[in-house]
Amino acid sequence: MPLFKKGSKAPTPETPRSVGEVKGEEFALKLSYVAKSSESVRLQNTPGVPARLARMLQGCAQGEPELIEPYPVELNAASPFIFKMPGAPEWLTYHRKRSPIARHALVVLEGTDAVDLAFDTLVCGLLEGETDTSGYPDFGAIVGGVASHWDEMSGDLIVRAVVGYGGKGVRGDTDRNASRAMAGVFNNILADEYAMGVVTVERPTLANKQGGPACSHCGFNSGHERAFYCPKCGMRMGG
16 A cells, blocks of 8 residues: 555655754753851850850841761761762761751851861851751751851860852842841850950861871860860860
8 A cells, every 4th residue: 555645745854963953952950059257256265165156146047056066087078069979978977867957058168168177166057048848948048157166276266157058049139148147146256255356367277187186085186286275175185
């Protein structure tokens, strides 16, 4: 049986397109994270530091803030980004029990180097915005709180306000709201009864991640030999 009626013409086959002529849709996921950090404030070394840091978020954070202490020395390579191995699995394992807000805050603040948990202690929470059904901050939410470390020479506590936001899309007014949130936390730091004023202090660096003495009080490895005070608990090394 003929495939075409008598007198009709068979369709002319289309000429195959070259690779450069193929049409298609493009898809992309654009993630953008932004963090801000205030000036540092020097505070006297007194008992009850975790509670004092948490009080600095009163009136600024929604709900109870979460305390995140420095990493153990064996986790100095931990990273919130999946392409960094073996740091990513270590990071996920170590933070698996934290709240979605704290994990999101760590992704933003660690990912932008605003916080370094090799030395910093972070007290964080949701400062502005809402969460989705799984508890994670939405694209316009602002997270953050206070980051602190011990001055290895004087033993004083150095505290600064840190905020972060971002992800898939960012609202236009988020940057202004983040600056306002950071100012609120910074004012609470200055209002602490043991605050001694604004200082310019370089953040600690690890000269040798395995070569420093371990604190006799908490076991934290200082990372280098020049530390007189433990970067984690603030106690005098060897004392």
